[in-house]
Amino acid sequence: MSIGFLGVGTISAAVIRAMSQRGGPAEELLLSPRSEHLSTALAAEFPHCRRLGSNQEVVDEADIVVLAMRPQQLDQALEGLRFRDSQVIASFVAGTPPSQMATLVAPAHRVAQLIPLPAIEVNRGPLLICPAIPEVERAFAGLGDVICWDDETRIRVFSCASAYMSTYYEMQNRIIDWMAARGVEREVAARYILSELEGLAAVGKATPVERLGDLPDEHQTRGGLNERVRRTLSEQGWFEDLTAALDDTYDNAVLRRTGE
Ligand SMILES: NC(=O)c1ccc[n+]([C@@H]2O[C@H](COP(=O)([O-])OP(=O)(O)OC[C@H]3O[C@@H](n4cnc5c(N)ncnc54)[C@H](OP(=O)(O)O)[C@@H]3O)[C@@H](O)[C@H]2O)c1
The missing domain is CATH 3.40.50.720 (NAD(P)-binding Rossmann-like Domain)
Known part of the structure; x- marks a missing residue:
């Protein structure tokens, strides 16, 4: 072929x-x-x-x-x-x-x-x-x-x-920057976060679709650090903002322009 x-x-x-x-x-x-x-x-x-x-x-x-x-x-x-x-x-x-x-x-x-x-x-x-x-x-x-x-x-x-790729990397880099600003060598911070994200993606892929909804709760302890970050972001409307950005892109983005 x-x-x-x-x-x-x-x-x-x-x-x-x-x-x-x-x-x-x-x-x-x-x-x-x-x-x-x-x-x-x-x-x-x-x-x-x-x-x-x-x-x-x-x-x-x-x-x-x-x-x-x-x-x-x-x-x-x-x-x-x-x-x-x-x-x-x-x-x-x-x-x-x-x-x-x-x-x-x-x-x-x-x-x-x-x-x-x-x-x-x-x-x-x-x-x-x-x-x-x-x-x-x-x-x-x-x-x-x-x-x-x-x-x-x-x-x-x-x-x-799939139009969240740049957002994903922005998020990844913000966390690395945050660690570096708090005194962790950037190279070590990057290795730590990149490995964490790879692990999370691997767990997501290995989880049956009907159980994906359980993953957020399974990755936080009551009263723990993860719960606190997620609750803060939820209260700020972070996740609704993500859905709204996808809606806006779906409704308004022009994917094909002719004659340019
Ligand atoms: N990049 C992504 O992640 C991605 C993902 C999914 C889909 N796509 C789609 O894939 C397509 C290409 O994206 P890209 O990022 O690879 O764009 P790109 O880097 O700009 O590549 C476009 C290619 O088309 C060539 N080209 C332009 N006019 C041509 C003509 N008349 N005859 C033959 N070749 C011509 C360009 O040549 P010159 O350099 O000489 O102008 C260049 O090699 C787009 O339609 C995009 O929507 C891209």
């Missing part, structure tokens, strides 16, 4: 590195020529990667075409490209659901939208595939946790739900 990437930017590079480092048979990865420095470097680093001369050459040679340009670059990138009926399209582009994308890549008609997150580079984190297409599932197998979902009207829910 050959997988062609139209757009070799941040997220494609992460996916290409992850695909190149997983075990099993290596697919041929075909790279479009833009982002010259990065696409040339990836082709030089991985023997099964080839940088081609044009977008059309990538489309002509690929069984699966990955669309990985920014939403506002999509129309220009697709202009004049000729796809094949038999081709499968895996789109990373936010804001254009598969049914709408199918009209832009006709006669290709098997289109999935994917949401890869940056942690894919270290083979972790979720990778949404909507709808499930067996060739796409096979092509992306082993890159974090593949989650298939068939209702494209809910893709926006997934996109908005």
Whole structure:
């Protein structure tokens, strides 16, 4: 199988590195020529990667075409490209659901939208595939946790739900900063907090879904430190603010702008 990437930017590079480092048979990865420095470097680093001369050459040679340009670059990138009926399209582009994308890549008609997150580079984190297409599932197998979902009207829910990444790191760093300000060497504070967060995520993942609601209470002692922090934040409306921020993003964020 050959997988062609139209757009070799941040997220494609992460996916290409992850695909190149997983075990099993290596697919041929075909790279479009833009982002010259990065696409040339990836082709030089991985023997099964080839940088081609044009977008059309990538489309002509690929069984699966990955669309990985920014939403506002999509129309220009697709202009004049000729796809094949038999081709499968895996789109990373936010804001254009598969049914709408199918009209832009006709006669290709098997289109999935994917949401890869940056942690894919270290083979972790979720990778949404909507709808499930067996060739796409096979092509992306082993890159974090593949989650298939068939209702494209809910893709926006997934996109908005994962939009807390920068908030998460801000929170992580604030706690490290707080420890450092209280006299703990920053390197030690970072190791301590990063290990704690990794442990919490591991416990969360190992807990059955129906028991997830118990975890907050299970991680605090009556009258203890955890209870105090959680109660203070609850009283300040911290958790409601988080839900409100997700609501606001879901209701108002524009994921696709044309003509910019
Ligand atoms: N970054 C993330 O965490 C993430 C996560 C999920 C989904 N996504 C989605 O993935 C897509 C790419 O995001 P990104 O962060 O990787 O963006 P990026 O780093 O800006 O990469 C965009 C790539 O598209 C190329 N490009 C632009 N116009 C093109 C054209 N006409 N033909 C071929 N290639 C073209 C750019 O080349 P030049 O550098 O030469 O302009 C660049 O290589 C976006 O739609 C985004 O919504 C990103």
